[in-house]
Amino acid sequence: xxxxxxxxxxxxxxxxxxxxxxxxxxxxxxxxxxxxxxxxxxxxxxxxxxxxxxxxxxxxxxxxxxxxxxxxxxxxxxxxxxxxxxxxxxxxxxxxxxxxxxxxxxxxxxxxxxxxxxxxxxxxxxxxxxxxxxxxxxxxxxxxxxxxxxxxxxxxxxxxxxxxxxxxxxxxxxxxxxxxxxxxxxxxxxxxxxxxxxxxxxxxxxxxxxxxxxxxxxxxxxxxxxxxxxxxxxxxxxxxxxxxxxxxxxxxxxxxxxxxxxxxxxxxxxxxxxxxxxxxxxxxx
Amino acid sequence: xxxxxxxxxxxxxxxxxxxxxxxxxxxxxxxxxxxxxxxxxxxxxxxxxxxxxxxxxxxxxxxxxxxxxxxxxxxxxxxxxxxxxxxxxxxxxxxxxxxxxxxxxxxxxxxxxxxxxxxxxxxxxxxxxxxxxxxxxxxxxxxxxxxxxxxxxxxxxxxxxxxxxxxxxxxxxxxxxxxxxxxxxxxxxxxxxxxxxxxxxxxxxxxxxxxxxxxxxxxxxxxxxxxxxxxxxxxxxxxxxxxxxxxxxxxxxxxxxxxxxxxxxxxxxxxxxxxxxxxxxxxxxxxxxxxxxxxxxxxxxxxxxxxxxxxxxxxxxxxxxxxxxxxxxxxxxxxxxxxxxxxxxxxxxxxxxxxxxxxxxxxxxxxxxxxxxxxxxxxxxxxxxxxxxxxxxxxxxxxxxxxxxxxxxxxxxxxxxxxxxxxxxxxxxxxxxxxxxxxxxxxxxxxxxxxxxxxxxxxxxxxxxxxxxxxxxxxxxxxxxxxxxxxxxxxxxxxxxxxxxxxxxxxxxxxxxxxxxxxxxxxxxxxxxxxxxxxxxxxxxxxxxxxxxxxxxxxxxxxxxxxxxxxxxxxxxxxxxxxxxxxxxxxxxxxxxxxxxxxxxxxxxxxxxxxxxxxxxxxxxxxxxxxxxxx
Numbered sequence: 001x002x003x004x005x006x007x008x009x010x011x012x013x014x015x016x017x018x019x020x021x022x023x024x025x026x027x028x029x030x031x032x033x034x035x036x037x038x039x040x041x042x043x044x045x046x047x048x049x050x051x052x053x054x055x056x057x058x059x060x061x062x063x064x065x066x067x068x069x070x071x072x073x074x075x076x077x078x079x080x081x082x083x084x085x086x087x088x089x090x091x092x093x094x095x096x097x098x099x100x101x102x103x104x105x106x107x108x109x110x111x112x113x114x115x116x117x118x119x120x121x122x123x124x125x126x127x128x129x130x131x132x133x134x135x136x137x138x139x140x141x142x143x144x145x146x147x148x149x150x151x152x153x154x155x156x157x158x159x160x161x162x163x164x165x166x167x168x169x170x171x172x173x174x175x176x177x178x179x180x181x182x183x184x185x186x187x188x189x190x191x192x193x194x195x196x197x198x199x200x201x202x203x204x205x206x207x208x209x210x211x212x213x214x215x216x217x218x219x220x221x222x223x224x225x226x227x228x229x230x231x232x233x234x235x236x237x238x239x240x241x242x243x244x245x246x247x248x249x250x251x252x253x254x255x256x257x258x259x260x261x262x263x264x265x266x267x268x269x270x271x272x273x274x275x276x277x278x279x280x281x282x283x284x285x
Numbered sequence: 286x287x288x289x290x291x292x293x294x295x296x297x298x299x300x301x302x303x304x305x306x307x308x309x310x311x312x313x314x315x316x317x318x319x320x321x322x323x324x325x326x327x328x329x330x331x332x333x334x335x336x337x338x339x340x341x342x343x344x345x346x347x348x349x350x351x352x353x354x355x356x357x358x359x360x361x362x363x364x365x366x367x368x369x370x371x372x373x374x375x376x377x378x379x380x381x382x383x384x385x386x387x388x389x390x391x392x393x394x395x396x397x398x399x400x401x402x403x404x405x406x407x408x409x410x411x412x413x414x415x416x417x418x419x420x421x422x423x424x425x426x427x428x429x430x431x432x433x434x435x436x437x438x439x440x441x442x443x444x445x446x447x448x449x450x451x452x453x454x455x456x457x458x459x460x461x462x463x464x465x466x467x468x469x470x471x472x473x474x475x476x477x478x479x480x481x482x483x484x485x486x487x488x489x490x491x492x493x494x495x496x497x498x499x500x501x502x503x504x505x506x507x508x509x510x511x512x513x514x515x516x517x518x519x520x521x522x523x524x525x526x527x528x529x530x531x532x533x534x535x536x537x538x539x540x541x542x543x544x545x546x547x548x549x550x551x552x553x554x555x556x557x558x559x560x561x562x563x564x565x566x567x568x569x570x571x572x573x574x575x576x577x578x579x580x581x582x583x584x585x586x587x588x589x590x591x592x593x594x595x596x597x598x599x600x601x602x603x604x605x606x607x608x609x610x611x612x613x614x615x616x617x618x619x620x621x622x623x624x625x626x627x628x629x630x631x632x633x634x635x636x637x638x639x640x641x642x643x644x645x646x647x648x649x650x651x652x653x654x655x656x657x658x659x660x661x662x663x664x665x666x667x668x669x670x671x672x673x674x675x676x677x678x679x680x681x682x683x684x685x686x687x688x689x690x691x692x693x694x695x696x697x698x699x700x701x702x703x704x705x706x707x708x709x710x711x712x713x714x715x716x717x718x719x720x721x722x723x724x725x726x727x728x729x730x731x732x733x734x735x736x737x738x739x740x741x742x743x744x745x746x747x748x749x750x751x752x753x754x755x756x757x758x759x760x761x762x763x764x765x766x767x768x769x770x771x772x773x774x775x776x777x778x779x780x781x782x783x784x785x786x787x788x789x790x791x792x793x794x795x796x797x798x799x800x801x802x803x804x805x806x807x808x809x810x811x812x813x814x815x816x817x818x819x820x821x822x823x824x825x826x827x828x829x830x831x832x833x834x835x836x837x838x839x840x841x842x843x844x845x846x847x848x849x850x851x852x853x854x855x856x857x858x859x860x861x862x863x864x865x866x867x868x869x870x871x872x873x874x875x876x877x878x879x880x881x882x883x884x885x886x887x888x889x890x891x892x893x894x895x896x897x898x899x900x901x902x903x904x905x906x907x908x909x910x911x912x913x914x915x916x
Contacts, residue, residue: 056854056855057854057855057856058855058856058857059856059857059858059859060770060856062703062768062770064854065843068846069839069843072839072843073836073839076835076836076839080832085828085832088732088735088736089732089829089832089833092732093836095722095757096722099722099761103761103764103765103768105765106764106765106766106769107768107769107770108769108770108859109700109701109769109770109771109772109859109869109881109883110859110860110861110881111859111861111881111883112860113859114769114883117765118762118885118886121757121758121761121762122758122886124754124761125754125755125757125758126754127754128754128757129747129750129751129753129754132735132749132750132753133746133750136735136739136743136750139736139739140739140743145736194860199860200859200860259891262891266751266754269750269751270747270751273747274747277743277747278743281743
């Protein structure tokens with residue numbers, strides 16, 4: 001109970017710091033890959049602070065509710081994860097958060113937001129099967145759906161679930177909003193003229209979106225860590241390496257169409273995920 | 286003992302009482318008196334079903350001996366009347382539907398042989414009630430009663446809009462109450478011949494109600510429903526012939542007590558009947574065709590009656606099918622249906638078609654759970670039945686109310702409903718949230734399913750994971766349509782009267798089922814599982830319940846907080862690339878002004894409807910044949 005509480009407090013306080021630093025590192029690395037110097041490491045924090053002070057505007061009075069709900073449920077999802085709770089509940093809370101974000105864009109009845117919202121739920125439809133199969137795979141290999149049991153089991157999940165891990169990396173690209181699968185909102189100005197899903201957000205609500213995204217990234221890297229949790233230090237190294245890889249991929253690819261995205265994620269889930277699950281079930285039971 | 290006596294009386298009351306309003310409604314013409322009768326009948330039925338749940342001793346199965354010697358004879362006469370009526374109705378068939386009367390006649394002959402040609406031992410307790418059937422009875426009584434309550438207003442409006450249609454409302458309301466009575470029969474019958482009788486009445490009622498409007502399309506769809514359900518009826522009759530022998534009476538108990546193996550073939554045949562009635566692939570088309578009927582009929586067929594009779598019987602068979610190859614194939618039929626129907630729902634913009642495919646999809650999940658047949662999956666199946674009944678009734682009645690105000694059943698015409706008709710929109714939003722989102726209703730069951738399937742049937746777990754993506758997609762985009770606020774949207778006529786009462790109660794029920802589902806589990810489902818398997822089931826751990834409660838609490842508190850903003854934020858027009866022309870309009874090429882018009886994605890060229898229907902129907906047909914062949 002105590003460690004669970006500690007996990008939640010750490011998540012709430014440390015995750016945005018780590019997430020913001022990761023975002024800063026991402027921007028420097030991306031700049032170097034593009035032959036630029038890039039901003040200071042703390043630039044994402046400066047940006048968020050600046051947004052916080054801006055006077056925002058809204059199209060209607062409902063839209064900010066959805067953004068607040070998105071933020072709150074991302075926090076709730078991570079709190080369940082870092083308290084050592086049920087993986088399926090983590091995924092369901094994250095799904096709820098994603099739905100709230102999309103609904104906020106819908107509520108504004110703005111064409112750019114609308115396209116962003118449709119693409120956001122297309123992305124969710126694409127990654128949901130693989131995400132659920134990853135949880136099922138961890139259950140089959142680690143005998144529990146609970147994060148604390150999986151982390152303390154000492155079972156090298158990644159060795160038993162190499163296919164699931166690869167499939168997870170693919171949908172991680174979608175979740176981190178990285179090219180080639182950044183359909184609904186990109187980090188890069190050169191990818192799009194108007195940023196789909198957040199078009200109608202400004203000021204504090206936009207800052208909230210950025211901070212929620214930092215939280216989300218840390219949570220997703222937590223999933224990566226869980227694959228390597230038999231050796232916590234190796235897990236942290238693996239999570240950082242995966243993030244580095246995602247940034248490189250982000251800069252190396254242009255955006256693909258939604259059809260390719262859905263197909264790629266579903267084929268990965270069907271071939272890498274399901275096959276790996278079947279093998280684990282046959283060999284380990 | 287005093288208590289069981291009362292429960293017995295309530296069971297018999299529920300079986301017979303709805304016939305009273307039914308007969309009176311068949312005679313009454315006046316609108317006011319009809320409304321009064323429907324209201325009183327629905328209220329009494331609902332109250333009795335709740336009372337039954339309250340007085341049933343916790344966790345017990347109550348066997349009810351029915352002393353009257355006339356009862357068996359009445360059932361036999363009733364069966365003959367239903368068969369003759371259906372055969373007479375078949376005079377309006379087309380040439381390609383000629384097989385339908387043949388199947389009905391074959392059913393009748395088989396049954397005649399089972400009843401008169403063989404010497405079956407008498408059934409001592411033709412009726413029973415256990416916690417699961419008490420839960421079903423409460424669903425039928427309350428949800429069915431609310432749909433009945435909603436109907437007079439809707440039907441009056443329906444006939445105002447369609448003056449060319451013949452007014453057959455007396456028959457319509459007769460059928461609604463007859464349907465309820467038959468559904469109580471299905472959930473309380475232990476005697477297979479009685480169960481068959483009530484089963485056939487539900488087929489008859491749905492046939493007549495689907496054909497209500499009398500158009501050519503309605504008549505053809507009614508015959509399709511009749512034909513497919515007659516196939517199920519034929520399988521049912523065969524199952525009776527096989528299950529009842531000179532040594533064992535023909536009761537539903539065979540699924541639990543017969544020697545393993547001996548029960549398999551009749552169980553598979555009954556499961557086949559359940560597949561037809563619950564509109565599983567390859568038999569889904571009748572339920573899609575049933576949309577031509579007035580909306581209360583759809584609400585009734587989809588939520589508390591008809592399709593639920595199908596899954597109810599399939600769940601009852603689980604003990605005989607558990608661990609068999611037949612059960613495995615049955616579960617795969619359900620899993621295939623779940624995934625295919627979810628994909629098909631993505632491609633539809635017609636609200637009733639989306640709801641229909643979503644019903645088929647959810648029932649597929651229930652069938653899959655029943656086919657696996659472990660305590661966890663049966664728990665999930667019972668909870669799915671509960672959540673689906675309340676949420677789907679709410680959604681259908683909501684769509685009916687929207688249709689009469691907006692003049693369309695197309696989801697694309699429901700944009701901005703939250704601004705124009707907030708009450709109606711909130712009813713729809715509650716229904717949709719209950720259907721797919723954590724921490725509400727259906728998702729609790731899916732969570733339990735996924736856990737159980739990971740252990741027992743990996744293939745189904747994969748199908749479930751794949752189906753949840755499209756499910757999320759089609760519900761969210763509908764939700765998005767409802768809550769989008771076009772500029773200049775003005776409040777308009779919202780729901781009133783009995784419609785509003787029925788919708789409000791259903792909203793409360795859906796919210797209550799979502800918030801208080803642990804009570805429903807503790808009251809009905811856990812004791813039933815305990816009685817069935819002899820071991821308690823601890824699915825809901827305290828910490829997970831706390832998390833779900835916290836999420837629910839957040840969803841209630843968050844809107845309150847976000848409306849407590851210190852000052853009204855600055856309003857800006859939506860971004861239209863700087864070419865705003867006031868409101869939702871923009872200046873386009875050559876200076877012309879265009880209004881913004883937004884359409885949802887239906888991915889019709891990605892998920893090709895015909896290809897999915899063909900593939901999934903073929904696959905399900907193969908699995909169904911395999912299921913019977915392996916039994």
